[in-house]
Amino acid sequence: MASTWFCAPAPVARRARAWFAPVNRAAQTPTLFDPSEQGAFNPDSPPSPWVSLGWIQNLARKPLSKSSPILTGIPAAPFEQVRETLEAHVSLEFLSWTKLTMALATGSQHMNLLAPATGGAPAADGAPAAPAVVPQSGSTATSILLAPTDAAKFTPGAIVAVDVDYTGQTGFLGTPVAGAYVRSALTDVNYIRRITFNLAPVSQVSSSGLTLAEPLPGGAPASGQKVQALLGFVDREGGSFYQEWSALFLLEGSQRDRIFFYYPRLQTMIGAEEATFPLNGKNQIGLARIVLKAQFLALPVTDPLDGERVVCYRSFLPAPNALV
Amino acid sequence: MQNAKDSFYIALRARLTTINPERTILIRGAVRPGILVEEAEAPFGQLPNDVFILRWLALGVDMDLASTMAAEDCEILYQTCGTQSFGGLDRGRALSEMDEEVLAMIEPFCTPKLNYTATPPAAMLTQVFWDEPAFAPIVVLRDKLSRSARVTVYSYQEQGE
Numbered sequence A: 001m002a003s004t005w006f007c008a009p010a011p012v013a014r015r016a017r018a019w020f021a022p023v024n025r026a027a028q029t030p031t032l033f034d035p036s037e038q039g040a041f042n043p044d045s046p047p048s049p050w051v052s053l054g055w056i057q058n059l060a061r062k063p064l065s066k067s068s069p070i071l072t073g074i075p076a077a078p079f080e081q082v083r084e085t086l087e088a089h090v091s092l093e094f095l096s097w098t099k100l101t102m103a104l105a106t107g108s109q110h111m112n113l114l115a116p117a118t119g120g121a122p123a124a125d126g127a128p129a130a131p132a133v134v135p136q137s138g139s140t141a142t143s144i145l146l147a148p149t150d151a152a153k154f155t156p157g158a159i160v161a162v163d164v165d166y167t168g169q170t171g172f173l174g175t176p177v178a179g180a181y182v183r184s185a186l187t188d189v190n191y192i193r194r195i196t197f198n199l200a201p202v203s204q205v206s207s208s209g210l211t212l213a214e215p216l217p218g219g220a221p222a223s224g225q226k227v228q229a230l231l232g233f234v235d236r237e238g239g240s241f242y243q244e245w246s247a248l249f250l251l252e253g254s255q256r257d258r259i260f261f262y263y264p265r266l267q268t269m270i271g272a273e274e275a276t277f278p279l280n281g282k283n284q285i286g287l288a289r290i291v292l293k294a295q296f297l298a299l300p301v302t303d304p305l306d307g308e309r310v311v312c313y314r315s316f317l318p319a320p321n322a323l324v
Numbered sequence B: 001m002q003n004a005k006d007s008f009y010i011a012l013r014a015r016l017t018t019i020n021p022e023r024t025i026l027i028r029g030a031v032r033p034g035i036l037v038e039e040a041e042a043p044f045g046q047l048p049n050d051v052f053i054l055r056w057l058a059l060g061v062d063m064d065l066a067s068t069m070a071a072e073d074c075e076i077l078y079q080t081c082g083t084q085s086f087g088g089l090d091r092g093r094a095l096s097e098m099d100e101e102v103l104a105m106i107e108p109f110c111t112p113k114l115n116y117t118a119t120p121p122a123a124m125l126t127q128v129f130w131d132e133p134a135f136a137p138i139v140v141l142r143d144k145l146s147r148s149a150r151v152t153v154y155s156y157q158e159q160g161e
Helices: A099-104 A191-195 B002-019 B091-106
Strands: A013-022 A051-063 A066-072 A077-085 A088-094 A110-114 A143-145 A159-164 A171-173 A180-182 A199-206 A209-212 A225-235 A244-253 A258-268 A273-278 A288-298 A313-317 B024-027 B030-033 B035-037 B052-062 B069-080 B110-115 B122-130 B139-141 B144-156
Touching: A013 A088, A051 A099, A088 A258, A099 A110, A099 A225, A099 A288, A110 A191, A159 A191, A171 A191, A180 A191, B002 B030, B002 B035, B002 B052, B002 B069, B002 B091, B002 B110, B002 B122, B002 B144, B052 B091, B069 B091, B091 B144
Parallel strands: B035 B052
Antiparallel strands: A013 A051, A013 A244, A051 A088, A066 A077, A088 A288, A110 A225, A143 A209, A159 A199, A159 A225, A171 A180, A199 A209, A244 A258, A258 A288, A258 A313, A273 A288, B024 B030, B052 B069, B069 B144, B110 B122, B122 B144, B139 B144
């Protein structure tokens, strides 16, 4: 007789995958993940606005909430428990170096190394940048139309940042991703493009503009946004800004079962740190992979279901045909 | 466990026909994809060149689980002398090509478990899954290059197995 159910042992997974999404810092509003509606998503095509950070390793969740008993009677014995503090840490290692993984693995703001202007004075986080250019109307997320003289300033393979000029704003800067917090007005007109996450590599350059290798995360350039080339990234140990993102981790079991860890608000809690892993376990001093280490502090949200303050949601979607 | 072995073999065979449809073997009068299970064929006096041979080796089980998990080691053997048109001087390239085909066949690292004793094959409830292959060094025997890759294939025992 054919069976229709099986007893599923503990899930077996290869590695964890991670997705991050912006938190509205001013309103402290995270990106929501609903496992009932979105739990079956294709890992290669996550629901918007989640951004894939690929495979991660050594994912470790550490609950640090403390409970204490309320004692009654003589001799005193626990009568009830109360939760005194609510805290959790998450640590992991990113297996790739990208704008977002670097930003998440640093305890401060993460900056774009803008292409310098000719003769600019050297600076540790990049010399004064070459002037930004204005995209023409009709530009899209993957195609930036430019005047021919502006297009000639870019080369295939370059990376471009697309965002607005800095005009003296203070507070959290960057939309929808807050990339920095400015306490007093600065003088660098390119500051927002230094900290923006709205980047894409250039695949082709023509006299009419740039074709991008991947869509700009922010979509088609909006009015007021300008384009600037960048050479790489730079971050610092120190500063007062903490990255904060919504995070989603998936352990996909061998039987198509899924474990999700959804952290509505994660703040980076350590400075930039790397770890090395020898490619050949028998040759510890040979070639080694350099991975980004990250550690986060989970911040609470209030669950509208019942008003409880929580820092993480763990969801389990059992394997098809598995007994529960 | 036989269902897991069959499912693993059929998955790799199906993938090979997509990766390199020209890798075939004429065996018992039929042209088949160039991947065979050694224990399911007549004994070979000498392993054929330019095809993949699956050889099942060690078996381990973990019975302290809700469903018993079986771990079976599968050795994928392959060898080549290169092509006649190049006088065998391309044997290194031919072996590299087979290395790449092993990597391509192995991924994704799972396949549904089917019972191939039924016609048509009956889908079972669980998936067969495996880890990355461990490639052994090349063995040189005169003009022949051979290599093996070892994969541990895991599966859960279902009712009736």
